[in-house]
Amino acid sequence: xxxxxxxxxxxxxxxxxxxxxxxxxxxxxxxxxxxxxxxxxxxxxxxxxxxxxxxxxxxxxxxxxxxxxxxxxxxxxxxxxxxxxxxxxxxxxxxxxxxxxxxxxxxxxxxxxxxxxxxxxxxxxxxxxxxxxxxxxxxxxxxxxxxxxxxxxxxxxxxxxxxxxxxxxxxxxxxxxxxxxxxxxxxxxxxxxxxxxxxxxxxxxxxxxxxxxxxxxxxxxxxxxxxxxxxxxxxxxxxxxxxxxxxxxxxxxxxxxxxxxxxxxxxxxxxxxxxxxxxxxxxxxxxxxxxxxxxxxxxxxxxxxxxxxxxxxxxxxxxxxxxxxxxxxxxxxxxxxxxxxxxxxxxxxxxxxxxxxxxxxxxxxxxxxx
Numbered sequence: 268x269x270x271x272x273x274x275x276x277x278x279x280x281x282x283x284x285x286x287x288x289x290x291x292x293x294x295x296x297x298x299x300x301x302x303x304x305x306x307x308x309x310x311x312x313x314x315x316x317x318x319x320x321x322x323x324x325x326x327x328x329x330x331x332x333x334x335x336x337x338x339x340x341x342x343x344x345x346x347x348x349x350x351x352x353x354x355x356x357x358x359x360x361x362x363x364x365x366x367x368x369x370x371x372x373x374x375x376x377x378x379x380x381x382x383x384x385x386x387x388x389x390x391x392x393x394x395x396x397x398x399x400x401x402x403x404x405x406x407x408x409x410x411x412x413x414x415x416x417x418x419x420x421x422x423x424x425x426x427x428x429x430x431x432x433x434x435x436x437x438x439x440x441x442x443x444x445x446x447x448x449x450x451x452x453x454x455x456x457x458x459x460x461x462x463x464x465x466x467x468x469x470x471x472x473x474x475x476x477x478x479x480x481x482x483x484x485x486x487x488x489x490x491x492x493x494x495x496x497x498x499x500x501x502x503x504x505x506x507x508x509x510x511x512x513x514x515x516x517x518x519x520x521x522x523x524x525x526x527x528x529x530x531x532x533x534x535x536x537x538x539x540x541x542x543x544x545x546x547x548x549x550x551x552x553x554x555x556x557x558x559x560x561x562x563x564x565x566x567x568x569x570x571x572x573x574x575x576x577x578x579x580x581x582x583x584x585x586x587x588x589x590x591x592x593x594x595x596x597x598x599x600x601x602x603x604x605x606x607x608x609x610x611x612x613x614x615x616x617x618x619x620x621x622x623x624x625x626x627x628x629x630x631x632x633x634x635x636x637x
Contacts, residue, residue: 272436294362295362437517467509482513485506517541596620
């Protein structure tokens with residue numbers, strides 16, 4: 268049984284237009300100006316940033332980079348015991364919440380066609396369906412469809428027992444992508460209780476093979492536990508369980524897939540997490556990195572310098588293309604007629620096939636281009 272861990276960076280959420288840190292400030296301003304009711308802590312933050320601009324009289328600083336702003340305020344708190352840094356937690360949470368698109372699901376109570384492959388669009392909507400299909404694959408879901416009408420009587424979810432792989436997620440993102448997907452599923456479909464994204468292990472025990480785990484290393488916007496992106500990413504007690512879970516998942520992993528994470532030079536916490544996970548076990552057989560890069564290959568070079576393991580590969584593939592390939596293969600493999608008389612079972616088992624397919628397509632393009 269393959270135990271595959273997905274490590275997700277900001278690039279994973281980018282297709283939904285959720286801002287990354289490098290452009291967070293300007294996107295937050297745009298979103299703030301669109302709000303009918305504007306939270307008062309934003310005004311305090313604007314004042315703080317204007318005050319920080321005084322630094323430019325003496326030192327170089329990027330006062331529109333949210334990480335730089337927060338690092339300066341964190342140092343002020345560290346040395347002087349006071350700063351306005353706490354307002355930024357609410358500011359980041361509000362910005363991500365506003366930026367996250369609302370799923371536009373099928374308002375009709377029926378699947379849009381008599382074919383089972385219309386299930387993702389009906390449940391998640393067009394924009395969210397690639398993420399929905401990815402999440403369903405991670406959960407190894409199979410869905411029994413008794414009729415085209417979408418309700419808890421006609422659609423029942425269980426966990427497939429035929430999968431050759433089990434999956435879990437370690438994410439560096441604050442957003443609620445997987446929580447939103449689960450909400451859309453559970454609102455309209457009957458679920459077995461053991462199907463969810465579990466965020467911790469019971470009594471610090473080992474991870475279970477019949478569960479899919481979600482370790483949010485930097486916290487979340489709901490509940491508001493996010494760790495601010497500063498120079499001092501100290502061990503926050505609220506997110507320590509997530510780091511312990513991530514360590515357990517990586518210790519047992521046979522494959523590691525990194526999506527949309529550029530391995531920033533200052534992100535030492537993640538580097539040490541990956542290194543420490545190899546101390547107790549030696550099961551890892553393969554590392555695949557799927558991430559966009561600049562023309563000079565900066566990100567790829569960074570990974571090659573960090574990872575000395577022979578079986579690691581860097582693929583310059585857009586995350587949107589990766590997710591859409593998963594959805595495309597699901598729709599191809601699970602197209603079945605629904606006649607309201609005989610139950611139809613669809614299985615989300617397209618992840619391995621899609622992963623291999625998009626990498627093969629990338630290699631062909633590279634060969635043709637070379």
